[in-house]
Amino acid sequence: MTKRITESAEVALFREAGDAFCRVVETVSAQPVRESCGALIGIVHLLSYRALCLPEISPSDAFHWSYSHDAWRRQYDELETYFGRYDVYWQVFDPHDHAHVEAINGTLADDLSGIYEDIHPGLMAWATASAAVRRSIVWQWQYGYTCHWGHHATSVMRALHSLLFLHDAGGEDDDVKELHPTEPSSAPRV
Numbered sequence: 001m002t003k004r005i006t007e008s009a010e011v012a013l014f015r016e017a018g019d020a021f022c023r024v025v026e027t028v029s030a031q032p033v034r035e036s037c038g039a040l041i042g043i044v045h046l047l048s049y050r051a052l053c054l055p056e057i058s059p060s061d062a063f064h065w066s067y068s069h070d071a072w073r074r075q076y077d078e079l080e081t082y083f084g085r086y087d088v089y090w091q092v093f094d095p096h097d098h099a100h101v102e103a104i105n106g107t108l109a110d111d112l113s114g115i116y117e118d119i120h121p122g123l124m125a126w127a128t129a130s131a132a133v134r135r136s137i138v139w140q141w142q143y144g145y146t147c148h149w150g151h152h153a154t155s156v157m158r159a160l161h162s163l164l165f166l167h168d169a170g171g172e173d174d175d176v177k178e179l180h181p182t183e184p185s186s187a188p189r190v
Helices: 009-030 033-053 068-087 106-125 133-147 150-167 175-179
Strands: 088-091 104-107
Touching: 009 033, 009 068, 009 106, 009 133, 033 068, 033 104, 033 106, 033 133, 033 150, 068 106, 088 150, 088 175, 104 150, 106 133, 106 150
Parallel strands: none
Antiparallel strands: 088 104
């Protein structure tokens, strides 16, 4: 019997990483800043790696994302509030375009919400999806990584790394740590 490509280990591992990413994002505001930064760097890195390992699938329109703008906005607002003054960061959009080197701003809330918006609908539809719809979901995860959420992933990892290691976000000299509990985390380990 031939195994379907959507039943491959690579797809299962991506779905596992996607589920873990969604859980971390959904619970991030309950965690101290330092712990959140580390957890997010780890899970976004893993999710990106798993996206690169997905099997090649031909384009399909069997599945259409259905993620409401209101849901995105609620998540964005929660993340923006949580990260507070750390939410906005600066970067160069294309580091290899030497003609356009002006800095642009990004936000952690937009990056994380954008990744979530591109991953979560497929995860939610997976259990009841037909084989054709599953192929479409995998293709959309791949395509989204190459043209949308992959940009968010690389940007958010760099911005979070900077917060954690250059700016000591949530560290002893940072007043933001007082906004969040300091008890051990219940967030999933990555």
